[in-house]
Amino acid sequence: MPTPYTVADVMTHDVVAVTPRAEFKEIAVAIERWKVTALPVVEGEGRVVGVVSEADLLPKEEFHEHRPGMVEQMRRLGDTAKAGSTCAEQLMTSPAVTVRPTATLPQAARLMAEHHVKRLPVVDADGTLKGIVSRADLLKVFLRSDDELAAEIRHAVVEPLFPVSRKAVKVDVTNGVVTLTGQVHDAHLVPVATRLAQAVEGIVSVRNHLKTVAPSTDTGA
Known part of the structure; x- marks a missing residue:
């Protein structure tokens, strides 16, 4: 039987992460500098508590020129709250959608599709960050x-x-x-x-x- 590839075979081991206290501009700079679309948020010795993405930062720009009306605030409570947020803890999506190193590539692909995310933090049994796997990583097998x-x-x-x-x-x-x-x-x-x-x-x-x-x-x- 063919041996299936796992997330551990294709993931990126060196991961840029931020802490819950990371400020808005610090997050934006990290995303631009490292050319990524999202960053794991970790606390303590590397336990993943959330993910902050470009999409989490955009409401601040979207609502920069105008304040949302009452109806729009009610309809988009999450986005309007993020527009006023200043640190990762307030901006991040939590709990984070994560994957284990032993997961197969189809399992990781299904997680991404189900949760509409482009990358997944890879964690061990304790939730400690071990790497990150992206859509591009899953396609490496076709090389x-x-x-x-x-x-x-x-x-x-x-x-x-x-x-x-x-x-x-x-x-x-x-x-x-x-x-x-x-x-x-x-x-x-x-x-x-x-x-x-x-x-x-x-x-x-x-x-x-x-x-x-x-x-x-x-x-x-």
């Missing part, structure tokens, strides 16, 4: 070379699945698209090969052209 992908499919899929006919199976990978050709003995394993090959991190799609060898009718008479 694997075609030769590397072909070698993994042969080793993790073809050889264990077709030990007898493995030499008759050809694996070609072009731009992340794998094509399986050749003859095998067990028709039931052909769709299994497709599923396992698709599970290899970095594979874009699978074209399975494997054919089954017809059973011999020779009785030896």
